[in-house]
Amino acid sequence: MGTIVCQSCDATIDHVEEEKVTVLYATCDHCQHEKDQTVSEIR
Ligand SMILES: [Zn+2]
Numbered sequence: 001m002g003t004i005v006c007q008s009c010d011a012t013i014d015h016v017e018e019e020k021v022t023v024l025y026a027t028c029d030h031c032q033h034e035k036d037q038t039v040s041e042i043r
Pocket residue numbers: 006007008009010011027028029030031032
């Protein structure tokens with residue numbers, strides 16, 4: 001089983017059915033939201 005992990009907070013976001021055990025990095029909804037807020041503040 002593969003695991004999707006948040007690259008910002010290391011939280012497990014989701015699992016994917018894979019023959020190999022793999023770790024995929026993504027951004028969870030929480031961190032994605034914070035990122036959006038940060039970008040908005042910079043602008
Ligand atoms: Zn996160």
